[in-house]
Every structure is written in C-alpha cells, then in structure tokens.
Amino acid sequence: MWLSLFLSLWVETRQPIPFSHKTHHLLGLQCAGCHTVPGKGTAATFPDEAKCMACHTSVKTDSPSIRLLADYFRQKKPVPWARIYQLPDNIWFSHRRHRKSNCESCHGPVAERDVIVKEKDITMSACMDCHDETGASNECNACHNR
Numbered sequence: 001m002w003l004s005l006f007l008s009l010w011v012e013t014r015q016p017i018p019f020s021h022k023t024h025h026l027l028g029l030q031c032a033g034c035h036t037v038p039g040k041g042t043a044a045t046f047p048d049e050a051k052c053m054a055c056h057t058s059v060k061t062d063s064p065s066i067r068l069l070a071d072y073f074r075q076k077k078p079v080p081w082a083r084i085y086q087l088p089d090n091i092w093f094s095h096r097r098h099r100k101s102n103c104e105s106c107h108g109p110v111a112e113r114d115v116i117v118k119e120k121d122i123t124m125s126a127c128m129d130c131h132d133e134t135g136a137s138n139e140c141n142a143c144h145n146r
Contacts, residue, residue, distance in 0.1 A: 025111035049073040
C-alpha cells in the first residue's frame, strides 16, 4: 500500500528522480547540509549533484534512479527538480532573513516524508499570521516588491 501511495505522490509532484528526505534524514543529513541557506543571494538552493554523488558513487549504484542522477552529474547538468513551494513573482522572500525560523515552519515536516507535497499554507494570510506571532513587520513593502 505505501508503495502505491509513494508512486502516486511522486507522479503528482513530477520529480525527475524519486527522493526520500526521510531516508536521508535518518542517515544523519540535515537540511542545511544539502540546501545551502542562503545560497547565492537570498534563496535556498537545490543540492549540487556532486554533493549527492559523494555518497552515491558507492551507495545504491545499481538503482535506476541513482544511475539517472549519475547521468546528470556526468553531463554537468542540474537535476530539473520541480519546486513544491513557489511564491508569486511580486513577493520578495529571503531565506537569509528567515534563518532563525526552522525549515518546518514553512515547509512542513520534510524530514518525516518520503515524498514532498505542499502541505503548509504559504498564503499572504499565513505569512502575516507568522509575522504577527514573531514580531516581524507586516508592512506591505516588507514582502511585496517595490
């Protein structure tokens, strides 16, 4: 049963390679170990394929998914991960300014998930509620592009 749920969610999110945050978290990996926060500028990043291949040159090398990852790595192409959480273009969001928050605040319990789906509300109302709770500004220009 869990396999069919995994596959249906994987198809729903249209990720090019199935990836279990849960499995990797149980191995001791932390969010910031793979997702540079912040990356260049203010955004968090997707992991570099070289970071994945540091382990996967010897771990699960017979897996079709790892072979696909290795192909991206050899071709020096980034894996075209589909974003799960996407803010509108008129919103300015800085992971750097939100570093004091834990990742789960906005992304949900990712470390418990085999498949990531959007499960946390990132509407203006939800963000404003969080800003109220943490004492952050709710002035329009705090989040909206000028």
